Amino acid sequence: MQNITEQNAQLEKKIEILSRSSMANENQVRLLQEDLEALRIKLETKNQQLEGKDKGIKKLETELSDERNKAVELTQTIQVSCGKSTRAVG
Secondary structure (H helix, E strand, O other): OHHHHHHHHHHHHHHHHHHHHHHHHHHHHHHHHHHHHHHHHHHHHHHHHHHHHHHHHHHHHHHHHHHHHHHHHHHHHHHHHHHHHHHHHO
């Protein structure tokens, strides 16, 4: 009888230990899930920032291309004008 009582006490201690361990594991999982969600939000914010910067870069590239085209046209116009002036003088 005493042996059964001792086994019962040991089993209750094991159950208590396992219960505490389980609760600790559940808390750890919850904390990790919260960390993961925070990282997902941070990543989404960074992705949105990158998308905004990409749009800005594309806009600037378009503006740069337009300005280069204008410069080429002006250069050609000046060259044509200078060519006519040179021919008229010569």
